[in-house]
Amino acid sequence: MAVLLERLGIPQVDVLGFSGGGIVALRLALARPEMARSLVLECTHYSADMPPPARDWFRRLVEDPESLPPATVQSLITCHGEDYWRELLRVFAESCLRIFFRGGDLYDGRLSEVTCPTLILHGSRDPFITDAHALALAEQIPHAQLHIFSEGRHGLFDRSGQAIAAECRRLVEAFWQSLGAGGPSPS
Secondary structure (H helix, E strand, O other): OHHHHHHOOOOEEEEEEOHHHHHHHHHHHHHHOEEEEEEEEEEEEEEEOOOOHHHHHHHHHHHHHOOOOHHHHHHHHHHHHOHHHHHHHHHHHHHHHHHHHHEEEOOOOOOHHOOEEEEEEEEEEOOOOOOOOHHHHHOOOOOOEEEEOOOOOOOOOOOHHHHHHHHHHHHHHHHHHHHHOOOOOOO
């Protein structure tokens, strides 16, 4: 990410990272703190120990990709092609099984080194990330703001209903405005 930003001539960014994208955002903030002006972490993983039902879900993706909802399968076919979507899903699921079920800290114990303002958005009904993980992120990142949505799922902007999505947009806009960052308008 840092190399891409450098090649594009972008010296500093406000980052909104969802799930694994939140991991990327945090890794950028740790590796190149001067590049991360602010972080918004939506449903972001804290450590590599997901709840057991998530392991079953990833295994199912490997063993039976057609078990996904038909609309999801069609979307994967549209985006990646009939000949490739199953392979892409298998590689993704196997990678997640290796990364997220090994235990341990995804950030090498360095979250206290994050220097930019950080907003954390979490849903209590997220099958992949527990409330304890969201609380741990907030406790370890200096001055992080945490908002937990009791009815939120993994995907607050698109899978948790219009009211939660609207509140998340409001929180993100207020967060960026309070920093004078004027970050991108979330959609």
